[in-house]
Amino acid sequence: MELSLFLSMLGFLWVAAITPGPNNMLLTASGANFGFIRSLPLMIGIMLGMQAMLLLVAFGVGGLLLIYPSLHLILKIAGSLYLLWLAWKIGSASYEKLETGEGPAAPMPFWQGGLLQLINPKAWLMALGAVASFSLAGEAYRSSVVAISIGIVSVNIISGVIWLGFGTLIGRILRSRRAWAIFNISMGLLTAACVLLIWH
Numbered sequence: 001m002e003l004s005l006f007l008s009m010l011g012f013l014w015v016a017a018i019t020p021g022p023n024n025m026l027l028t029a030s031g032a033n034f035g036f037i038r039s040l041p042l043m044i045g046i047m048l049g050m051q052a053m054l055l056l057v058a059f060g061v062g063g064l065l066l067i068y069p070s071l072h073l074i075l076k077i078a079g080s081l082y083l084l085w086l087a088w089k090i091g092s093a094s095y096e097k098l099e100t101g102e103g104p105a106a107p108m109p110f111w112q113g114g115l116l117q118l119i120n121p122k123a124w125l126m127a128l129g130a131v132a133s134f135s136l137a138g139e140a141y142r143s144s145v146v147a148i149s150i151g152i153v154s155v156n157i158i159s160g161v162i163w164l165g166f167g168t169l170i171g172r173i174l175r176s177r178r179a180w181a182i183f184n185i186s187m188g189l190l191t192a193a194c195v196l197l198i199w200h
Contacts, residue, residue, distance in 0.1 A: 001147040009134040013151050016126040017159040022083055024163040025191040029090045031167025034107040043160040045113025050152055053117050057127040058145045078119045080195045091188020
């Protein structure tokens, strides 16, 4: 892949990765509630999920979404329901805790971050757009997919660290129960608002 094409691809991926979406809202909320280090597994899971999705798209499964629009509709509905559930969990989280399941409060595990990508329409569009726009035909196809993979990892690390750091900083600033409640409700509402992006 030529440098100019690679840089154009990085620009596309950067815009997709840094703009608000389900992944970034979860990273911010987790960073605020659990701190940077304890939230790293969630970020790693998101990154691994994105890589798995890229491979699915690059080697044919993503094409099914284009051929069968009903699958895309199912993906949108499942993604919307999951995001609304996460929004409720974030918005109703108790003081300094973000409960993501049964038992003691803990950060969302990395595997949930990875699975989220499979029903995250923004992530699917990022992978589909990258493969459709920046993969090369013929013998260069596999190497271009590797370049796209490297690009996705690069932008996801940087944007993930930014959103996680932002959340961690907010967590250190918030000192009262009321401030935490306002923050968690705000993050819950922003996560729920991501559903609108799915249907736009």
